[in-house]
Amino acid sequence: MNKNKFMESYIENLQRITLKNFAETSDKDRYFALCDTIMELINQEWRNCKNRTRRSRKAYYFSAEFLVGRSLGNNLINLGIYDEVKEILSEIDIDFESIENFEDDAALGNGGLGRLAACFMDSAATQKLDMYGYGVRYREGLFKQKIENGFQVEGGDHWIKDGDGWSIRVESDSKIVKFRDQTVKAVPYDMPMLGFENEQVNTLRLWQAEPFEEFDFSYFNNFQYDKAVEEKNRAEDITRVLYPNDMQREGRVLRLKQQYFFCSASIQDMVSKYKRYFDHDLQFEDFSKYHIIQLNDTHPIIAIPELIRVLVDENGIEFERAVEITKNTFAFTNHTVLQEALESWPKDIMLEVCPRCFDIIKKLNENLVKEFKEKGLSEEAIDPYRIIRFDQVRMANLAIVMSKSVNGVAKLHTQILKDDTFKNWYKLMPEKFNNKTNGITPRRWLVYSNIKLSNFITEKLGSDDWKYDLTKLKDLEKYLDDEKTLEEINQIKFENKKELAKYILENEGISINPNSIFDIQVKRIHEYKRQHLNLLHIINLYHKLKKNPDMDFYPTTFILGGKAAPGYFRAKAIIKLANEIARVINNDEEVNDKIKVVFVNNYRVSYGEKLFPAADISEQISTAGKEASGTGNMKFMLNGALTLGTYDGANIEIFENAGVENNYLFGAKVEELNEIYDSYNPKEFYYKNEDIKDAVDTLLSGELNDNDSYMFLDIYNCLINPQGGEKADTYFVLKDFEDYKKTHEKINKEYSDRLTWARKSLKNIANAGYFSSDRTILEYAKDIWKL
Numbered sequence: 001m002n003k004n005k006f007m008e009s010y011i012e013n014l015q016r017i018t019l020k021n022f023a024e025t026s027d028k029d030r031y032f033a034l035c036d037t038i039m040e041l042i043n044q045e046w047r048n049c050k051n052r053t054r055r056s057r058k059a060y061y062f063s064a065e066f067l068v069g070r071s072l073g074n075n076l077i078n079l080g081i082y083d084e085v086k087e088i089l090s091e092i093d094i095d096f097e098s099i100e101n102f103e104d105d106a107a108l109g110n111g112g113l114g115r116l117a118a119c120f121m122d123s124a125a126t127q128k129l130d131m132y133g134y135g136v137r138y139r140e141g142l143f144k145q146k147i148e149n150g151f152q153v154e155g156g157d158h159w160i161k162d163g164d165g166w167s168i169r170v171e172s173d174s175k176i177v178k179f180r181d182q183t184v185k186a187v188p189y190d191m192p193m194l195g196f197e198n199e200q201v202n203t204l205r206l207w208q209a210e211p212f213e214e215f216d217f218s219y220f221n222n223f224q225y226d227k228a229v230e231e232k233n234r235a236e237d238i239t240r241v242l243y244p245n246d247m248q249r250e251g252r253v254l255r256l257k258q259q260y261f262f263c264s265a266s267i268q269d270m271v272s273k274y275k276r277y278f279d280h281d282l283q284f285e286d287f288s289k290y291h292i293i294q295l296n297d298t299h300p301i302i303a304i305p306e307l308i309r310v311l312v313d314e315n316g317i318e319f320e321r322a323v324e325i326t327k328n329t330f331a332f333t334n335h336t337v338l339q340e341a342l343e344s345w346p347k348d349i350m351l352e353v354c355p356r357c358f359d360i361i362k363k364l365n366e367n368l369v370k371e372f373k374e375k376g377l378s379e380e381a382i383d384p385y386r387i388i389r390f391d392q393v394r395m396a397n398l399a400i401v402m403s404k405s406v407n408g409v410a411k412l413h414t415q416i417l418k419d420d421t422f423k424n425w426y427k428l429m430p431e432k433f434n435n436k437t438n439g440i441t442p443r444r445w446l447v448y449s450n451i452k453l454s455n456f457i458t459e460k461l462g463s464d465d466w467k468y469d470l471t472k473l474k475d476l477e478k479y480l481d482d483e484k485t486l487e488e489i490n491q492i493k494f495e496n497k498k499e500l501a502k503y504i505l506e507n508e509g510i511s512i513n514p515n516s517i518f519d520i521q522v523k524r525i526h527e528y529k530r531q532h533l534n535l536l537h538i539i540n541l542y543h544k545l546k547k548n549p550d551m552d553f554y555p556t557t558f559i560l561g562g563k564a565a566p567g568y569f570r571a572k573a574i575i576k577l578a579n580e581i582a583r584v585i586n587n588d589e590e591v592n593d594k595i596k597v598v599f600v601n602n603y604r605v606s607y608g609e610k611l612f613p614a615a616d617i618s619e620q621i622s623t624a625g626k627e628a629s630g631t632g633n634m635k636f637m638l639n640g641a642l643t644l645g646t647y648d649g650a651n652i653e654i655f656e657n658a659g660v661e662n663n664y665l666f667g668a669k670v671e672e673l674n675e676i677y678d679s680y681n682p683k684e685f686y687y688k689n690e691d692i693k694d695a696v697d698t699l700l701s702g703e704l705n706d707n708d709s710y711m712f713l714d715i716y717n718c719l720i721n722p723q724g725g726e727k728a729d730t731y732f733v734l735k736d737f738e739d740y741k742k743t744h745e746k747i748n749k750e751y752s753d754r755l756t757w758a759r760k761s762l763k764n765i766a767n768a769g770y771f772s773s774d775r776t777i778l779e780y781a782k783d784i785w786k787l
């Protein structure tokens, strides 16, 4: 990059878009001018990629969520001009950080599934894989969380209200999407997805819903102004807001409309391009040779009947042929075994949204049943496989029949899919099933967010090749017994902790000690993730310190964060509990130099970028068998935190890679929980274990105040006093408590041996290579996509 040219065009852009003199421009102006300048810089390469890949086999990642976060810093890193641009800006007295902070997160996802999609976009481009992302351009992303009096309050997230520096509206590629009761225009916004220092620029295409006709003048001319506006709103409603439920199906008509909307537009886009660039193949003989669609969980499955519809109804392909083509075009990823997330759509809703797709699904179901009957299966034996049963369309079944591949996202998770969730299918078609353990992009989650550690690694390894091939980190092991290196590791962690402490003071108003252990649990709030186990332990620890102020104890800061789905009362109760515990403990002078508790407000990608580098302990404490993989666990590991975790999801693979002796494993395993499931009685643990009783009783003792919301009663009840047919403590919080507590005690003791700790930390960093999403995406490309 030519520095002078960059500076020139930056200033030119700044003045052109603002009509102001340089000195009068605001941070916002400066941010958008920088976006423009970078978009100009990559324009050529982006076009080159689009042109080059017109006739190549491509993978299409269909996802209702892409949790991208901020793009500025990451794009500069991937372009290899981060330092230079910072310098250029400082030469004209612009502080990079202040304009960087102007960027709102693109929070177009809820949690793991959406963030994984974003990591995959980064890795595909970095590995020079031609992968196209298709999704929804929600006007409002995931709600902003505010904490008022300890309660979560949701606010809007109109992330593009000031503009969108990273998208190009491609009006000419607009598509018409027809619902039973309305017709809308789908307008694509393309975001460049940059490979790391390699000139590959892939595209993330997000569709926005707009009225088919901007303004209906017939209404207007008849003075029916509100009617004219109504139609416009009804169209825009479709992509107005991301549903904020993580792991919970949402049965509303509008949700299915969102799904059908982006799937239909995407399928039409693919088919029309195919007809344009492969104009000799009107029979679509080669369609599946050039397209493979990866379905990110059940949300985009409606794309399957939609492809059949477009082939049959709009291109005259015979139904059976269309089915064959489709079967070779789709692959399906499952991201959770929680039943409440598995989508099924009532026939009525489907008829209301996309009746023709329902017809097609019905036919597919009939064919399936017929085939099974011919094989001699009884009606009953066929039941688990039916795509439609009791007038419900079971989306996962549809995807499994119609896909060439079905995968889970960590070893244990895939095993559970085979043994349990999809066991009937596995019996029938074992060859379809495979595992793709998740990963994270090291560019965002280390190079960009932990510059100190990143530079240190490059210095120690004598090259920055590890940024392209993360398994190279393994070579760091030669420093395992080098005291100087270990001290440097501790120093870097300390610096990062100081930075986080400063940020937390500014944002949460809580002062924390960077010399204390930073123990962090950040993720969506969910019972299966067991934030309440963490909190019950803190309560008990607090009481112990009160009783015994001179007890041997290494000061610890417990940091929690995450959003609760707005309708999930118990998750919101957990947030209130965290804040209430924080209030009591942080105001108690007897203990607050030993423990502090922080609930960070509005946890999101850009907050994570500050938290992961500063963690000593990574809390990954889900009930065994419930967390499909987890990816936060990988971000912590890569940044040198030790995992305090159960034998669940990708934790298992973290323990395998870094050595369980360098982490803290606790809790019951899946097999044990399966065995005791029916006989489990949490009350036994409650009565037999004083610490458990102490912690649980505190929920109702009056020491903690839930402001008459009955929230703490709800948590109490769910643990030991089930209401209305509910089972008590289904997530085995009390069962695992004692082991969790003991493991914490061990951590607390071992932390003071700072060199041994640093050695463990280095072991984790050195073995994090496996968890690069580069590895994951290459596995998809090789095993499933054949790219």
Ligand code: 7GP
Residues within 6 Å of the ligand: 111, 112, 113, 114, 116, 246, 247, 248, 297, 298, 335, 336, 341, 409, 438, 627, 628, 629, 630, 631, 649
């Ligand atoms: C999540 C899983 O809970 C998490 O364990 C995994 O790491 C992540 O996907 C990426 O694979 N699942 C979801 O976010 C989700 O919403 C239901 O799944 C649709």
